[in-house]
Amino acid sequence: xxxxxxxIHIISEKVKxxxxxxxxxxxxxxxxxxxxxxxxAVDINLGPRKKDWAExxxxxxxxxxxxxxxxxxxxxxxxxxxxxxxxxxxxxxxxLNSTSxxxxxLEKVPLLAKKYGAKVIALTMRSExxxxxxxxxxxxAVESLIPRMMEIDLPMENLIIDPLVxxxxxxxxxxxxxxxxxxxxxxxxxxxxxxxVGLSNVSNAVPNDNRPLINRVYLAMLMGVGLQMMIANPFDxxxxxxxxxxxxxxxxxxxxxxxxxxxxxxxxxxxPQMEDFDLTDAEQSAIWKTTQILLNxxxxxxxxxxx
Amino acid sequence: MPIEIPKDKWPGKIQSVTIGAAAAEGGTRTKSITxxxxxxxxxxxxxxxxxxxPVIAIEIKSRKPDDWSSLLAEVWGxxxxxxxxxxxxxxxxxxxxxxxxxxxxxxxxxxxxxxxxVLGASGLPLVVWGPGQAEKDNELLxxxxxxxxxxxxxxxxxxxxxxxxxxxxxxANGHLVQARTPMDVNLSKQLNILxxxxxxxxxxxxxxxxxGALGYGIEYGYSVMERLRLAALQGDTMTQQPMMVTPGFxxxxxxxxxxxxxxxxxxxxxxxxxxxWETLTAIALVExxxxxxxxxxxxxxxxxxxxxxxxISV
Numbered sequence: 001x002x003x004x005x006x007x008i009h010i011i012s013e014k015v016k017x018x019x020x021x022x023x024x025x026x027x028x029x030x031x032x033x034x035x036x037x038x039x040x041a042v043d044i045n046l047g048p049r050k051k052d053w054a055e056x057x058x059x060x061x062x063x064x065x066x067x068x069x070x071x072x073x074x075x076x077x078x079x080x081x082x083x084x085x086x087x088x089x090x091x092x093x094x095x096l097n098s099t100s101x102x103x104x105x106l107e108k109v110p111l112l113a114k115k116y117g118a119k120v121i122a123l124t125m126r127s128e129x130x131x132x133x134x135x136x137x138x139x140x141a142v143e144s145l146i147p148r149m150m151e152i153d154l155p156m157e158n159l160i161i162d163p164l165v166x167x168x169x170x171x172x173x174x175x176x177x178x179x180x181x182x183x184x185x186x187x188x189x190x191x192x193x194x195x196x197v198g199l200s201n202v203s204n205a206v207p208n209d210n211r212p213l214i215n216r217v218y219l220a221m222l223m224g225v226g227l228q229m230m231i232a233n234p235f236d237x238x239x240x241x242x243x244x245x246x247x248x249x250x251x252x253x254x255x256x257x258x259x260x261x262x263x264x265x266x267x268x269x270x271x272p273q274m275e276d277f278d279l280t281d282a283e284q285s286a287i288w289k290t291t292q293i294l295l296n297x298x299x300x301x302x303x304x305x306x307x
Numbered sequence: 308m309p310i311e312i313p314k315d316k317w318p319g320k321i322q323s324v325t326i327g328a329a330a331a332e333g334g335t336r337t338k339s340i341t342x343x344x345x346x347x348x349x350x351x352x353x354x355x356x357x358x359x360x361p362v363i364a365i366e367i368k369s370r371k372p373d374d375w376s377s378l379l380a381e382v383w384g385x386x387x388x389x390x391x392x393x394x395x396x397x398x399x400x401x402x403x404x405x406x407x408x409x410x411x412x413x414x415x416x417x418x419x420x421x422x423x424x425v426l427g428a429s430g431l432p433l434v435v436w437g438p439g440q441a442e443k444d445n446e447l448l449x450x451x452x453x454x455x456x457x458x459x460x461x462x463x464x465x466x467x468x469x470x471x472x473x474x475x476x477x478x479a480n481g482h483l484v485q486a487r488t489p490m491d492v493n494l495s496k497q498l499n500i501l502x503x504x505x506x507x508x509x510x511x512x513x514x515x516x517x518x519g520a521l522g523y524g525i526e527y528g529y530s531v532m533e534r535l536r537l538a539a540l541q542g543d544t545m546t547q548q549p550m551m552v553t554p555g556f557x558x559x560x561x562x563x564x565x566x567x568x569x570x571x572x573x574x575x576x577x578x579x580x581x582x583x584w585e586t587l588t589a590i591a592l593v594e595x596x597x598x599x600x601x602x603x604x605x606x607x608x609x610x611x612x613x614x615x616x617x618x619i620s621v
Contacts, residue, residue, distance in 0.1 A: 169493060299538045299546060301497035306504060307545050 001243045002229040004073050004095070004196065005031075005039030008064075010047045019046060019056070027060065028067045035068050037234040041095060042068060044085075045075035053081035061088040073097045073121070073231070079108050086116040094118045097231075098162060100125040101144040110152055119158045120149075121196060124181070130164050132173055134180035137163050142188050160194040160229065161185055167204035168214060168293055168300050175202065175218070175294045179266065183225040196229040197222065202294070207302050216242050217290040220259045223247075224266030258284055262291060271295060314354050317540035321345040321598075322509050322547045323359070326404060326461055326483060327432025333457040333481070337430025340404055342513075342598040343549035348536065349596045352621045360619045361593050362403035363608050364434060364601045366555055367393040369409050369421035376565055378581055379603055390421045391428035400605035401612055404432040409447050411438045418447040419454045426455065434461040434485065434601075441469035452476040461485050461513060461551075467498055474505050485551055487515035490524070490531045492538070492546075499545045513599070514548040520557035520564075521588045528552070529595040536596040552592050555603035558585040586610045593618065 007030055010016055018026035031042050042064060049056045057074070064072060065088075073095040074085045082096055098121040099109035106122075113120035122145040124130070124137040131137055141161050149159050163181040166174040178197070186192045202218045203211035216239050219230075223246045232239065245256035246263045261276045272295075277288040286305050292298040301307065323344040328334025344358035371380075371387040386392040394405055407425050409418050422435055435451055437444025448462050449472065462477045463485030470486065477484045486502055488494040495516050502512055516535060518528030532550055539547040558564055564584045567577035574580060585607040589600045593615060602608050 170491075172493075297541075298543050299496050299534075300493050301500055301545065302493075303497055303500040303504070306500050307496075307543075 001223070001247065002040045002196075003038060003234050004041040004043045004229070004231040005034030005037075005234045006043050006198070006200070006231045007034055007233060007235070008043065009045045015046075022059065024063045024066075027063050031064045031068045034234050035070055038240060039070070039234040041071040041073050041092075043073040043075050043097065043231055045097075048076055048078040049081055050078065053078050054084055057081045057084040058088040061085050065089065065091050071095055071119075079112065082109070083112055086112065086118060095160070096120040098123050099145075101140050102127045106144065106148050110148055110154055113158060114152050114154050119160055120154070121160045121162050124161065124163045130166065130174075132177055134177045134184055137177075137181045138184050138188050141185060141193065146189055146193065156189070156191055156193060160196045162196050162198065165197045165199060165201040165218075167206065168202055169205040169302070172293065172296050172300050176296050179221050179225055182222055182227055186226055194229060195227060196231060197227065199230045199232045210302075210305065212236060212238060213286060213290055214294070215239060216259070217262065217287055218294055219243070220246060220262040221266040221291075221294065224263035254278065254281070255283065258287055262287075312353060315347060315351075316354075317346060319540045319542040319544075319547060321536075321539055321549055322512075324483065324510050324513055324549050326434075326459055328457055328459040328481075332459070334459055335426060335430070336432055336458065338432075339459065340432050347540065349594060350618050356621075357619050359598075361598050361600065361615055363401070363611055363615075364404045364406045364599055365397035365400060365402035365605075365608060366406040366408060366553075366601050366603055367397055367425070369407060369413050369418065372410075375603075376559055376581065378578055379559065382605060391424040394425040394429040394431075398429045398431055401608050402431060404434065404599070405429060406434040406436060406601050408436040409438055409451075411440065411443055413438070413447060415447055415450045419450050422451050422455055426458065433458065434463060436463045437473075439464070444469060445472040448473055449476045452480040452482055455482070456480040459483060463487070464515065465498070465502065467494065467501070470498065470502060471505065474502050474507050477511070478505070478507055483511040483513060485513050485515050486548070487517060490517045490519070490528050492531055492534050495531070495535055496538075496543070496545045499548060503545070509544070509548065512548050513551045515551045515553070518552045518554060518557055518588075518592055520554065520561045521584055521591070522563070523557065523561055525588060525591055529591060532592070532595040532597065549598035550596060551599035551601070552597045553601045554588040554592055555585055555601050555607070558588045559603055582606050582610075590614045
């Protein structure tokens with residue numbers, strides 16, 4: 001699993017404060033720790049920085065590259081800021097996060113990727129929004145995103161398609177469709193495009209206590225259909241366990257068996273079955289209930305585990 | 308050529324809920340009412356019989372409201388000044404049960420007095436609403452619940468910010484609760500879970516998924532109710548409560564019902580329009596699976612009742 005570490009994100013109060021203070025130590029530490037925890041790239045989302053982009057983007061790139069060698073993912077809607085970052089990057093091939101099928105972004109961002117030899121994440125989203133159905137999202141990739149890359153001669157290996165994870169709390173019907181989108185996208189083109197998702201979006205607006213469980217179960221399903229890259233929290237040890245168990249087909253303990261079974265069922269286009277779980281075990285019972293909300297079988301509620 | 312109609316066989320069943328207790332059950336109602344119990348989507352008689360018909364509640368208030376349409380004041384007349392009189396007239400108008408809405412001006416003594424007066428004047432099962440402010444709701448509904456112990460009232464309105472006190476007093480005094488959430492399936496289910504978690508039995512919870520009037524979001528309300536009902540029939544126990552909605556309240560706050568002047572002439576007769584608005588809103592909700600509709604105008608009650616009669620006849 002290629003994890004793009006998500007922790008340098010302006011939504012965090014600590015990140016916000018460190019940025020205000022231009023606290024180099026804070027960002028260097030956070031970047032190093034993510035890489036040590038297994039992140040293969042580091043996402044940098046400081047927002048659009050409309051006023052100070054010319055100073056902030058080079059500053060953060062220089063700061064982080066002082067201590068890590070991995071690719072940086074420049075996560076912003078500000079195209080000027082993106083370019084300022086690209087000009088500063090000296091180490092690994094950067095990732096632009098992101099473009100979509102919206103005309104203005106699809107015009108500009110891939111050209112930047114081309115000019116600086118970067119990879120680019122492309123969202124399966126049009127101006128009208130995000131379609132629910134898997135087919136419609138695959139169509140956006142095949143009809144808009146991939147043709148645009150071909151048009152400007154951007155190598156396919158530099159394209160990463162993000163089919164957009166939405167939260168189970170409020171957009172529940174999207175959750176099973178996303179799984180099918182990841183499955184289908186791999187057959188939509190030759191060579192198969194790279195695919196990445198923002199995993200923790202699946203538990204946005206969910207009470208914090210339940211978020212990691214929902215993320216883990218969804219991850220097992222997505223790994224079942226072949227997901228190999230995601231923007232995620234590399235410090236989540238239980239999530240890292242799930243990744244290791246599925247990647248190595250380790251079934252040496254009951255939880256590893258359960259998560260592998262979920263991945264296997266999803267791979268075979270089957271749904272997890274009650275008999276796959278030991279429902280007398282509280283954790284397995286919670287995992288079973290989580291599969292049911294993620295597949296939109298049972299309506300989500302914040303207290304769904306009490307149901 | 309014979310055509311075979313496809314039939315769904317659902318694993319789940321809507322919870323049956325009985326409102327009101329007659330003397331034999333420890334109350335003073337002349338009859339109780341049972342709603343719910345369905346095992347298929349609404350009115351698909353070829354799949355399963357409809358065990359209980361949807362019912363109509365008429366909303367009355369403990370004091371004459373000053374913000375209701377003059378069309379309502381005209382039809383209820385002086386009875387609006389006296390909840391007992393109003394209750395009697397509502398029963399005559401064909402209500403299956405009554406909703407008594409308390410007001411902010413009521414003291415706990417006033418509230419108890421109004422509830423007792425209504426229980427004395429009419430034998431119909433009764434729903435009692437607080438004025439809709441958390442603290443005041445609790446202040447009024449607790450003494451009401453105690454004073455009417457055993458009547459199997461429905462106490463409302465429980466919302467996610469304020470349900471504990473109402474549920475506790477309903478449990479202690481043998482009443483039911485109305486659980487309201489903004490139009491959202493996730494929140495409806497969540498409140499049912501929270502109320503059940505307090506120990507309230509499922510046969511004493513009625514859910515109110517909130518609705519909008521015709522032209523003001525009814526389609527969203529309709530979809531939410533439909534989705535809840537589908538989930539319930541699929542076996543999700545926390546969505547299996549019968550549903551109660553308030554088309555009267557919603558329809559009478561729309562411009563089309565409220566205003567008789569300064570509107571396009573093509574809108575036609577005000578009174579006819581206002582009653583049509585309430586009637587059409589209510590019938591759409593009945594068709595989406597509502598078990599109780601709360602109305603305000605007697606003519607709407609008559610028309611909705613006729614429509615229900617047609618829907619339930621096989």
